[in-house]
Amino acid sequence: MTEEHSSKKPQWAMVIDLDRCTGCEACVVACRVENNIPTVGPEEAARGRSMNWIRIERYFEGEYPDVKVKFMPVLCQHCEEAPCEPVCPVYATYHTDEGLNAQVYNRCVGTRYCANNCPYTVRFFNFFDPKWDAPLEKALNPEVSVRTRGVMEKCTFCIQRIRKGEEKAKEEARDVRDGDVTPACVQTCQTKAMYFGNIADPESEVSRLSKSNRASRLLEDLGTKPKVIYLNKGD
Amino acid sequence: MKRREFIILSGIGATSASLLSACGHPEEKLIPAFIPDDEYVPGIDYWKASTCGMCDAGCGIIVRTREHKANKIEGNPLHPVNRGALCARGQAGLEVLYNPDRIKGPMKRAGERGQGKWEEISWDEGIKTLADKLREVDPDNGKGKACFITGDAEGVTAHVARRFMQAQRQAFVAEQPHGAMEPSGTYADLLSGVVKLGEPIADIANATYLVSFGARFLETWKSPVMYSQAYGEFRSAHGKVRGKFTQIEPRLSLTAANADEWIAASPGAEALVALAMVQVIVREGLNKAPVSADSHQMLEEFSPENISSTIDVPVEKIIRVAREFARAERPLAIGDLRSPDSSAVHLLNAIVENLNKPGGVLLFESGKNSKNPLSIPGNGLILQGESDEHVGKSPAHDGIERISNFVQALQHPYRMLMIHGSNPMFAKRGREDYLAIPFIVSFSSFMDETSEVSDLILPDHTYLERWDLHSSLGPDGRQAFSLTQPVLEPQFNTRQTADVLLAVAREMGGGAFAEAVPFDSAREIVEKAVTELVSLGHGKNLEPVPGEPNEKGVVFVGEPTPVKTETERKPLSLNSFFLRLLRQHASERVASVNYPLTLIVYEHAGFGNGVSANLPSIQELPDPMTSVMWGSWVEINPKTAATMGIADGDFVEVTTTNGSSVRVPALLYPGIRPDCIAMPTGQGHSSYGRYARYRGVDPTALLLNSEETSVQSRLTKVGGKAQLIRFGTDLQQSMEKKPWR
Numbered sequence A: 001m002t003e004e005h006s007s008k009k010p011q012w013a014m015v016i017d018l019d020r021c022t023g024c025e026a027c028v029v030a031c032r033v034e035n036n037i038p039t040v041g042p043e044e045a046a047r048g049r050s051m052n053w054i055r056i057e058r059y060f061e062g063e064y065p066d067v068k069v070k071f072m073p074v075l076c077q078h079c080e081e082a083p084c085e086p087v088c089p090v091y092a093t094y095h096t097d098e099g100l101n102a103q104v105y106n107r108c109v110g111t112r113y114c115a116n117n118c119p120y121t122v123r124f125f126n127f128f129d130p131k132w133d134a135p136l137e138k139a140l141n142p143e144v145s146v147r148t149r150g151v152m153e154k155c156t157f158c159i160q161r162i163r164k165g166e167e168k169a170k171e172e173a174r175d176v177r178d179g180d181v182t183p184a185c186v187q188t189c190q191t192k193a194m195y196f197g198n199i200a201d202p203e204s205e206v207s208r209l210s211k212s213n214r215a216s217r218l219l220e221d222l223g224t225k226p227k228v229i230y231l232n233k234g235d
Numbered sequence B: 001m002k003r004r005e006f007i008i009l010s011g012i013g014a015t016s017a018s019l020l021s022a023c024g025h026p027e028e029k030l031i032p033a034f035i036p037d038d039e040y041v042p043g044i045d046y047w048k049a050s051t052c053g054m055c056d057a058g059c060g061i062i063v064r065t066r067e068h069k070a071n072k073i074e075g076n077p078l079h080p081v082n083r084g085a086l087c088a089r090g091q092a093g094l095e096v097l098y099n100p101d102r103i104k105g106p107m108k109r110a111g112e113r114g115q116g117k118w119e120e121i122s123w124d125e126g127i128k129t130l131a132d133k134l135r136e137v138d139p140d141n142g143k144g145k146a147c148f149i150t151g152d153a154e155g156v157t158a159h160v161a162r163r164f165m166q167a168q169r170q171a172f173v174a175e176q177p178h179g180a181m182e183p184s185g186t187y188a189d190l191l192s193g194v195v196k197l198g199e200p201i202a203d204i205a206n207a208t209y210l211v212s213f214g215a216r217f218l219e220t221w222k223s224p225v226m227y228s229q230a231y232g233e234f235r236s237a238h239g240k241v242r243g244k245f246t247q248i249e250p251r252l253s254l255t256a257a258n259a260d261e262w263i264a265a266s267p268g269a270e271a272l273v274a275l276a277m278v279q280v281i282v283r284e285g286l287n288k289a290p291v292s293a294d295s296h297q298m299l300e301e302f303s304p305e306n307i308s309s310t311i312d313v314p315v316e317k318i319i320r321v322a323r324e325f326a327r328a329e330r331p332l333a334i335g336d337l338r339s340p341d342s343s344a345v346h347l348l349n350a351i352v353e354n355l356n357k358p359g360g361v362l363l364f365e366s367g368k369n370s371k372n373p374l375s376i377p378g379n380g381l382i383l384q385g386e387s388d389e390h391v392g393k394s395p396a397h398d399g400i401e402r403i404s405n406f407v408q409a410l411q412h413p414y415r416m417l418m419i420h421g422s423n424p425m426f427a428k429r430g431r432e433d434y435l436a437i438p439f440i441v442s443f444s445s446f447m448d449e450t451s452e453v454s455d456l457i458l459p460d461h462t463y464l465e466r467w468d469l470h471s472s473l474g475p476d477g478r479q480a481f482s483l484t485q486p487v488l489e490p491q492f493n494t495r496q497t498a499d500v501l502l503a504v505a506r507e508m509g510g511g512a513f514a515e516a517v518p519f520d521s522a523r524e525i526v527e528k529a530v531t532e533l534v535s536l537g538h539g540k541n542l543e544p545v546p547g548e549p550n551e552k553g554v555v556f557v558g559e560p561t562p563v564k565t566e567t568e569r570k571p572l573s574l575n576s577f578f579l580r581l582l583r584q585h586a587s588e589r590v591a592s593v594n595y596p597l598t599l600i601v602y603e604h605a606g607f608g609n610g611v612s613a614n615l616p617s618i619q620e621l622p623d624p625m626t627s628v629m630w631g632s633w634v635e636i637n638p639k640t641a642a643t644m645g646i647a648d649g650d651f652v653e654v655t656t657t658n659g660s661s662v663r664v665p666a667l668l669y670p671g672i673r674p675d676c677i678a679m680p681t682g683q684g685h686s687s688y689g690r691y692a693r694y695r696g697v698d699p700t701a702l703l704l705n706s707e708e709t710s711v712q713s714r715l716t717k718v719g720g721k722a723q724l725i726r727f728g729t730d731l732q733q734s735m736e737k738k739p740w741r
Helices: A026-034 A041-046 A113-117 A159-171 A184-188 A205-210 B123-136 B156-167 B185-190 B224-235 B270-283 B293-302 B304-311 B315-327 B341-351 B431-435 B497-507 B512-516 B522-535 B576-587 B638-643 B731-736
Strands: A012-017 A055-061 A068-074 A093-095 A101-103 A194-198 A228-231 B046-051 B060-066 B069-075 B107-109 B118-120 B146-150 B171-175 B209-213 B244-248 B261-263 B331-335 B401-403 B416-420 B439-442 B468-473 B479-484 B555-557 B597-602 B634-636 B650-656 B661-668 B676-680 B710-721
Touching: A012 A205, A026 A184, A026 B069, A184 A194, A184 B069, A194 A205, A205 A228, B107 B123, B123 B416, B123 B439, B123 B497, B146 B156, B156 B171, B156 B416, B156 B468, B156 B497, B156 B512, B156 B522, B209 B270, B209 B315, B209 B341, B261 B315, B270 B293, B270 B304, B270 B315, B270 B331, B270 B341, B270 B576, B293 B304, B293 B576, B304 B315, B315 B331, B331 B341, B341 B576, B468 B522, B479 B522, B497 B512, B497 B522, B634 B638, B634 B650, B638 B661
Parallel strands: A012 A228, B046 B479, B146 B171, B146 B416, B171 B401, B209 B244, B209 B331, B244 B261, B416 B439, B597 B676, B634 B661
Antiparallel strands: A012 A194, A055 A068, A093 A101, B046 B060, B060 B069, B107 B118, B468 B479, B479 B555, B597 B710, B634 B676, B650 B661, B650 B710
16 A cells, blocks of 8 residues: 555544443444445344444453443444455455545445455445335435445445535635544544544644554554554543 | 523524514425425535434434435534434434334224224314314213323423313323433422422533442433433543443443443342442541431441342442542432432432532422523423413313323223324233223324224324424533424325314314414414514524534523522431331342342333334344344343353243243343343334334333333243344353354
């Protein structure tokens, strides 16, 4: 992955404060509604085919009565060294110059190698054509493609909102700044545990928080260079 | 928090922000769907602000619409309660509006009751039928009245229905709102001389040490979005030390899972834990409020040493937590306990003197003495042109008879029943009495267990299609009145129930009711109420901010009116009566050999009491603690399960002391006492659409009555393996630390 990029292009990153996250899953539903993610029903869900671009990982430690629980929202990490990118035979997934891992739906042929390689299990495959019982399809977001069967999908950091934010900044003849772009999950978070912005901008919130002594990344030792930074629980 | 009063009013391109502007904007322009096609711009997002209707908290929402379709709901950043955040249920609201199983228009029963045969009728016929039936019922002949029951006691429909029924001397009944008002108990006693107290607000954001006695404030307690946001600030706000949080309850809820310490006290013993803490604080002289000498003595029986075995919490733990609480800079105790247990929590706050202090319990006046001109809860809206004189005063206080459970309503023999905003036949209590009523009208938007056995269905709009005015309290106690307005034109041939009643009244020929409620529509009533709020001078108009979404909500925020606390510190004298009641109440729960386990029935954060079980997003949302989707389960402590030879996923039968039982998959759950089992509410519908129907079990049927939340039970293994659909991390595996397969 190239290190060079135009200094003007924002590099998108997200910070999640695990001390604030309560595991409520508001982000999960908000993401589904914003990104036209279908529900699959109980039979397919039982086969592990439900799709949550963002999910809450929950870990139990200890035994009764000293049970400790940790909640962690896990979504596509938009890795700088994404393991999913080099294995796609048709180059349907690539790294953009804004640091996003992009998925091109109409290029994907459904080998599912990318999902196989992803250590975070954040890629989902459309085994069937999505179905919305009428009139639920009226609620679809017109700004987001609806994927057909045979296509991989995953979190895009709400690219549709990124584009809107960038357009707005361009209209106002300035750089993108904090507040221009808010993905659906970040917007709805009940405890305001999530932050999103341009980590190449030293003034941004994500820049500031990434330097916290609580900051860490998931599975860092794999060398994926993820762009989602977690702030550990506690002081 | 800065004092802020404002009104943001909606209007496309309005320069003056008045809802009833004299600028000559036709009223139709307030709703984009009614804009003539040549003025409506496709491809553009129109945002409408409204109020969420998924629970009683009343968070503000903004809804994105394009080309006459709504495609996203967000929290309204301007609303004091939720400040832009929104929970999972609120996000799923579009599945209510566009649900495939909505009732699409008025219907009358065509076969026998419950057969499921319906004939579509016109609104004219429906209104005429209702009017005719009401005319038939003579309220004075002793054979029974007509009754209107609503689950939404405070909206415009309740306002109209109450006056409508009372004008005809018929009955009007309102169910207590879910999460009913916390009894002010001890606080009122302590602040003697002060007027009636409203709902207390817990200032969690500014507390440094929080103890919750079973209050699941991150999930279902009172106003979860508001308190969740406060919790975020509690943990990490600028210039503030990280707060410490302890949860005391027999089951590890999501809220308890976020606590720094979970204390699994015996079920029902929470109040005793609070009292033990009070005793420690008083005996070690850590109390800030003076306590009378005889109170020391009264408290002795509640010392940790005396009650440790009853509450099953080690003595040292109680003492440590009590000391930490009393010594904390800003301690705060909250609880989800019924009277008299709630008084124990109030006492804990009183002795550390956190009343009306930052990080403590904020107390406000309510009712007629409040500075707020329109006291909406309780009295309903009284608008200019209306008066209570025109309608017969009902014997119950506030003019509204309130019931805490549906079965209470059926104590009177009614000849006719109209049900709105409630699904009492889901729980099936009182079913025989209910079915004995000769004529039943349902206003439900969905075919649920209650409308299935009705005779006439006049479907209401969903909350995204209605007009209403909602009142809620923000985190600092400021009262917010927010508008509910249609975000789109109605999707089906439904009508707002308030409008239906107004039409029925017109059909019946006006009279006292027409004088009492001189309005043509729900919308008119709401607009009038908003104008009155404006004219009473509590807000100022705001210009719409350029570039922002061009539809803003109407939100009126009143100043918080904190109650004056006593300046002279009289020593607290504990009421020996309530202490005795508490002691008695705690000892009532007796495990027997036949029913050794306490079944805890807890409200599911996604389904609520079952009302959101018809939404596919919520059914497919993995339960945060168990990861289960599309089904039911019973949580069992792994050690208990091992002694009974029950493995994860085994079918078990849960039988309780009221004689009923259910079969449900067992789920090994580390976060529950060995002598308890737990089941969430919400599933077990026999109707209510394709996503909810015939799925899972309803544990509320196992309780002794609808007020209780736990009951003694036993568990037996039934042959076979049930299908537990779980997402992602397999709970059992993560507990046993098996390798990922």
